[in-house]
Amino acid sequence: KTSGRSTFCFFEAEMDAGIQKRRRLEIDLRQAIAGDEFEIFYQPQVNTETENVVGFEALVRWHHPDRGLVSPAEFIPLAEETGLIVPLGEWVLRQACKDAATWPKNIKVAVNLSPLQFRSPLLIHTVVSALGDSGLTPCQLELEITESVLLTDSESALATLHHIKGLGVQIAMDDFGTGYSSLSYLRLFPFDKIKIDQSFIRELGTSKDCAAIVKAVVDLGYSLGITTTAEGVETPEQLDRVRRHGCTEIQGYLFGKPLPVSHVPEVLAKGQAAVPSVQD
Numbered sequence: 192k193t194s195g196r197s198t199f200c201f202f203e204a205e206m207d208a209g210i211q212k213r214r215r216l217e218i219d220l221r222q223a224i225a226g227d228e229f230e231i232f233y234q235p236q237v238n239t240e241t242e243n244v245v246g247f248e249a250l251v252r253w254h255h256p257d258r259g260l261v262s263p264a265e266f267i268p269l270a271e272e273t274g275l276i277v278p279l280g281e282w283v284l285r286q287a288c289k290d291a292a293t294w295p296k297n298i299k300v301a302v303n304l305s306p307l308q309f310r311s312p313l314l315i316h317t318v319v320s321a322l323g324d325s326g327l328t329p330c331q332l333e334l335e336i337t338e339s340v341l342l343t344d345s346e347s348a349l350a351t352l353h354h355i356k357g358l359g360v361q362i363a364m365d366d367f368g369t370g371y372s373s374l375s376y377l378r379l380f381p382f383d384k385i386k387i388d389q390s391f392i393r394e395l396g397t398s399k400d401c402a403a404i405v406k407a408v409v410d411l412g413y414s415l416g417i418t419t420t421a422e423g424v425e426t427p428e429q430l431d432r433v434r435r436h437g438c439t440e441i442q443g444y445l446f447g448k449p450l451p452v453s454h455v456p457e458v459l460a461k462g463q464a465a466v467p468s469v470q471d
């Protein structure tokens with residue numbers, strides 16, 4: 192009985208610590224948004240055939256005053272739960288448009304939209320104003336959403352997507368294959384791009400199933416007129432495989448990790464990144 196009691200206390204204390212850590216993070220996150228603690232890193236997206244850089248994905252980073260760099264995997268979910276993602280996401284969108292407006296016209300910027308942001312009635316206004324203020328050409332902007340935003344109230348999601356497309360902005364489905372992955376989404380919603388989740392790319396060499404899925408998605412995209420991007424390409428072997436499957440673009444450490452905006456000109460100057468293919 193005594194041990195039962197102390198176990199209970201132990202769990203309670205552990206739970207308290209968890210809640211406290213979360214509260215602390217939430218307070219810090221609020222301050223970070225008010226302050227100047229965020230930075231966008233940019234990861235190159237490369238055409239599979241030419242190996243030319245065609246765009247960059249904007250990935251937010253948080254420089255915490257005490258903890259150093261905090262991963263988005265840790266704070267994005269909390270920002271989503273607390274609603275702080277709306278002001279944070281707006282900052283990312285505006286900053287990314289400003290940055291990309293200084294890049295060559297054929298280089299795109301991809302910005303992630305969280306489900307809450309996507310459903311915000313202010314979204315369209317924010318996109319229009321971010322484009323207007325930065326002077327970025329709408330077709331240089333791509334917004335990434337995940338399948339989860341299509342699950343609830345898909346009629347208004349469809350209206351929002353058409354509204355965004357009407358502005359000339361592109362839409363990508365992110366992390367394809369990890370969520371509910373209804374193939375009918377690809378027919379019903381006006382996507383320009385499917386990003387095949389990195390979990391499939393990771394196992395391309397070892398899992399016949401993953402290879403079959405990647406091939407099927409690429410073929411489907413091709414017949415629907417939707418571009419495909421392989422996420423998380425790390426090795427020349429993976430590049431070789433996604434290339435053989437006909438994936439249009441790749442993104443991954445093989446061609447570059449996310450880096451501060453000051454590195455963009457250097458990445459563009461290298462242009463055709465000198466990554467040897469497997470046959471070389």
Ligand code: C2E
Pocket residue numbers: 234249250251262263264267276280283303304305335365366389422423424425442443444445449
């Ligand atoms: P995501 O949108 O799917 O972004 C791709 C993630 O994969 C990034 O992680 C990127 O650094 C990582 N990655 C790219 N290539 C490779 C590779 O070759 N190997 C491995 N192991 N990883 C690779 P990151 O930057 O930590 O971001 C994680 C997630 O956080 C993003 O996944 C996205 O869902 C979210 N996120 C990041 N920035 C934002 C933002 O500004 N707004 C919103 N709403 N979400 C964001």
Ligand code: MG
Pocket residue numbers: 248303335365
């Ligand atoms: Mg993304």
Ligand code: MG
Pocket residue numbers: 365366386388422
């Ligand atoms: Mg992704």
Ligand code: MG
Pocket residue numbers: 366
């Ligand atoms: Mg992801």
